[in-house]
Amino acid sequence: MEPHAQTEIARRDPATVMRLSRLGSLHQCRLSFMRQLTRRMAEENWSFSRPAFEIDDNGIGHAVYTAQGPDRAYSLVAFAHDLPADQRSDRVIAEAWDATFALFDGVPTAEDIDRLSQNVPLQEAGRVSESELSLSRANRSVRLWAHVVDRLAAGQQPDPEQIYQVGYLMRTTAVYGSGKFGAADREKTADRTEVSGPFQIEMLSVYLTRVFVRDLVQHMARAKGGDQTADLDPQIARWLGIGNSTGLGMAPFIVNHPVLFNNWIMAREEAISRVRSVETAKVDEVHRFTDAFARSKQSIAWWRSEHPIQLEKLAALKADLKQIDTYLANNDLVQDHPWNRLIHWSESTLSEEGQELLASLILEPYGEIVDGLACCMSDTNATAQVIDGEMPISDVRALIRHSFDWALNLDWSAAKNCARAWYVSEEKLEPRLGERFEEPIADYEQPLAPARDAAMAYEALHEWSDDTPVAEFLLSRPEHRHTVRRAQINRVAPYGEIHDNTISADVKPIDMLRAKLSFFGATHFDPRSDRWVRICMYAGAPYPEELNTRNADLWVYPEIAQ
Amino acid sequence: MTFSLNEVEATAKRATRGAGYAWGVAEEAAKTTRWLCAQGFDGPAILAQLLQREFASCLERHIPTVRNEKMTGEQDLCPLMTGTAISDSPTALSQGTVSISNVAAPLLLLPFVAAMAKKQKKTVEISFDGFSALTDGVHLSCGDCRIDRADHVEIAEGGHVQATRAVQSRAAPNVEAWQFLNTIAHRTYAPATEESRLLGAGSGLSDND
Numbered sequence: 197m198e199p200h201a202q203t204e205i206a207r208r209d210p211a212t213v214m215r216l217s218r219l220g221s222l223h224q225c226r227l228s229f230m231r232q233l234t235r236r237m238a239e240e241n242w243s244f245s246r247p248a249f250e251i252d253d254n255g256i257g258h259a260v261y262t263a264q265g266p267d268r269a270y271s272l273v274a275f276a277h278d279l280p281a282d283q284r285s286d287r288v289i290a291e292a293w294d295a296t297f298a299l300f301d302g303v304p305t306a307e308d309i310d311r312l313s314q315n316v317p318l319q320e321a322g323r324v325s326e327s328e329l330s331l332s333r334a335n336r337s338v339r340l341w342a343h344v345v346d347r348l349a350a351g352q353q354p355d356p357e358q359i360y361q362v363g364y365l366m367r368t369t370a371v372y373g374s375g376k377f378g379a380a381d382r383e384k385t386a387d388r389t390e391v392s393g394p395f396q397i398e399m400l401s402v403y404l405t406r407v408f409v410r411d412l413v414q415h416m417a418r419a420k421g422g423d424q425t426a427d428l429d430p431q432i433a434r435w436l437g438i439g440n441s442t443g444l445g446m447a448p449f450i451v452n453h454p455v456l457f458n459n460w461i462m463a464r465e466e467a468i469s470r471v472r473s474v475e476t477a478k479v480d481e482v483h484r485f486t487d488a489f490a491r492s493k494q495s496i497a498w499w500r501s502e503h504p505i506q507l508e509k510l511a512a513l514k515a516d517l518k519q520i521d522t523y524l525a526n527n528d529l530v531q532d533h534p535w536n537r538l539i540h541w542s543e544s545t546l547s548e549e550g551q552e553l554l555a556s557l558i559l560e561p562y563g564e565i566v567d568g569l570a571c572c573m574s575d576t577n578a579t580a581q582v583i584d585g586e587m588p589i590s591d592v593r594a595l596i597r598h599s600f601d602w603a604l605n606l607d608w609s610a611a612k613n614c615a616r617a618w619y620v621s622e623e624k625l626e627p628r629l630g631e632r633f634e635e636p637i638a639d640y641e642q643p644l645a646p647a648r649d650a651a652m653a654y655e656a657l658h659e660w661s662d663d664t665p666v667a668e669f670l671l672s673r674p675e676h677r678h679t680v681r682r683a684q685i686n687r688v689a690p691y692g693e694i695h696d697n698t699i700s701a702d703v704k705p706i707d708m709l710r711a712k713l714s715f716f717g718a719t720h721f722d723p724r725s726d727r728w729v730r731i732c733m734y735a736g737a738p739y740p741e742e743l744n745t746r747n748a749d750l751w752v753y754p755e756i757a758q
Numbered sequence: 759m760t761f762s763l764n765e766v767e768a769t770a771k772r773a774t775r776g777a778g779y780a781w782g783v784a785e786e787a788a789k790t791t792r793w794l795c796a797q798g799f800d801g802p803a804i805l806a807q808l809l810q811r812e813f814a815s816c817l818e819r820h821i822p823t824v825r826n827e828k829m830t831g832e833q834d835l836c837p838l839m840t841g842t843a844i845s846d847s848p849t850a851l852s853q854g855t856v857s858i859s860n861v862a863a864p865l866l867l868l869p870f871v872a873a874m875a876k877k878q879k880k881t882v883e884i885s886f887d888g889f890s891a892l893t894d895g896v897h898l899s900c901g902d903c904r905i906d907r908a909d910h911v912e913i914a915e916g917g918h919v920q921a922t923r924a925v926q927s928r929a930a931p932n933v934e935a936w937q938f939l940n941t942i943a944h945r946t947y948a949p950a951t952e953e954s955r956l957l958g959a960g961s962g963l964s965d966n967d
Contacts, residue, residue, distance in 0.1 A: 284966050339967060376764070378765070579876070585845075620948065627959065630957070640948040
């Protein structure tokens with residue numbers, strides 16, 4: 197019996213949690229996928245090697261990085277290219293990159309590398325095989341790359357301030373897994389303990405990519421500076437993360453995977469509920485929280501964005517931090533459900549940024565009642581997709597009302613409520629969002645407006661009697677089949693639906709992107725538009741040769757200089 | 759060249775939508791095609807057989823109604839609409855054999871029968887025109903089959919599933935069928951325009967920073 201795991205404070209209501217503005221304010225936490233991976237690799241004492249680094253002085257060639265776990269090995273095969281600046285684009289429609297990668301299942305042979313060298317640099321235009329688990333690419337941060345190469349080549353260290361503020365030397369612009377472009381399906385690895393959690397393959401690929409990028413910048417500096425070249429200070433290298441530049445692809449993902457997305461949100465909500473239910477906190481638990489809070493303030497101080505939306509959110513968050521300081525100075529965190537009191541206070545005092553920061557931070561002292569929830573975050577429930585056609589229509593109505601009551605009386609013919617449409621362009625199949633009434637895109641609309649579709653289905657159900665099995669309705673009105681499926685899925689996935697209008701004139705797709713990226717464990721969200729965001733991954737994380745159980749978890753919070 | 763089952767599923771979904779079916783039916787077609795590939799059938803070729811018949815523009819003629827205890831349609835039945843009807847209402851099986859007449863691409867019924875078996879926790883047999891298959895919802899026992907239209911289909915509770923088909927993790931679809939699916943999938947993609955390229959997805963800022 198876990199004494200702490202009894203909850204008396206309920207999980208937060210999906211109607212509160214699943215609003216876009218709140219999803220767009222989520223922060224990483226103990227359950228984030230990067231931290232799951234680094235904890236595991238340290239606990240299981242994984243070993244790492246670099247069997248190949250064949251890159252010339254112009255920065256062209258390949259390298260292999262192998263991570264050996266208890267049962268299996270995984271290898272990043274990296275190709276470095278010389279990319280002209282006019283071809284450098286983070287969009288899906290790009291056709292060349294500074295570096296391209298595949299994560300190989302095992303250790304590749306020379307033949308494998310030869311095969312991959314003909315395909316991986318082409319990305320979507322190439323083919324990989326069942327031996328590959330992911331396919332990805334990255335572009336340089338031009339300024340920081342030049343700064344680090346020049347400084348090292350001149351025998352000097354790079355300026356840490358510049359590193360803190362950019363955060364990475366390269367940013368990935370897509371990491372494709374799960375059978376894309378011929379790679380192995382997720383089913384191949386889903387039963388392997390070490391990668392059964394969500395996105396563990398992709399997180400491992402990015403972890404090894406970061407090592408490659410560090411080695412490559414050192415190599416390029418040495419090619420330029422020769423004998424006088426400085427070795428990059430490991431303390432500075434630590435703060436080089438890997439960026440990620442993300443467009444709209446992630447937004448359809450969370451709508452199209454309601455069970456998976458529910459499992460992420462529900463695991464975090466359950467963790468929050470467990471910690472809020474703690475009656476009294478021990479002194480060292482309080483200390484672990486205040487330490488994580490102090491260090492997260494440092495991280496937030498490094499968070500840069502030029503986008504007006506994020507500037508406003510950051511200003512609110514910084515004001516929140518001051519309020520939290522005052523609260524902590526005047527309230528104990530020991531007695532009388534301290535975490536619940538703190539969360540209650542935040543709900544009436546702080547912005548959603550601040551509320552969600554605190555909700556993530558209170559989990560930090562409680563690994564023993566939180567970390568086990570990681571195993572609930574995959575989607576193993578294939579039967580949830582199967583429609584129960586024998587369900588009476590009255591029950592289907594009730595399920596629709598449960599998630600979309602707020603949407604049923606909205607005027608869906610009003611332009612402002614359906615101004616946008618999600619579509620896929622024939623141009624490299626890039627997911628896009630357009631103006632329904634200004635562009636010829638409505639005929640190509642993807643089913644990414646569950647609220648509107650729920651309202652349409654609800655209206656169509658109006659003329660059907662309560663006790664008719666829904667199968668009869670679906671046979672004559674198949675256009676509502678996806679909506680009935682989603683409504684039934686909501687029985688097992690209460691956090692599977694976004695409680696907002698995803699096609700309204702003022703929808704901000706970056707809210708959906710941030711929700712997903714926060715579960716990866718990303719920090720320093722930097723929107724570049726309302727539908728594009730850059731983030732930082734693994735900044736502060738130990739490199740393979742440094743990784744151990746003492747530094748495998750809290751690396752996301754900068755150590756504060758004494 | 760082999761394809762991942764995820765690629766099969768994604769292509770089947772887009773192709774079925776491109777052929778004019780509703781998204782929810784396209785989702786069923788995608789899972790169905792993938793399931794057939796996992797069981798060693800050429801799922802994309804079987805789906806292509808159906809989509810080439812262009813039922814979607816007058817789907818009401820291809821949707822089953824029950825007459826004289828038999829599922830039948832005005833014209834040949836669509837196996838996706840018929841399949842969803844049987845997997846949506848699996849308890850129909852407990853009332854005896856389900857009979858269906860005149861079905862296009864009848865192998866597409868197999869995955870729905872498997873879903874029915876899984877829900878009812880029973881072994882189910884489907885037979886048509888000399889072909890017969892047994893499934894408990896996970897395993898499938900039957901030979902290969904190239905029948906592209908069945909006059910008469912029967913679905914009934916069956917015996918034990920023996921000599922199950924080997925499960926496949928890759929698909930090697932017929933090249934023309936795969937090309938056909940991709941061609942009609944293309945109908946779901948919006949034409950590239952300069953405005954769309956500029957406004958639809960990007961950051962609007964340079965990536966050379």
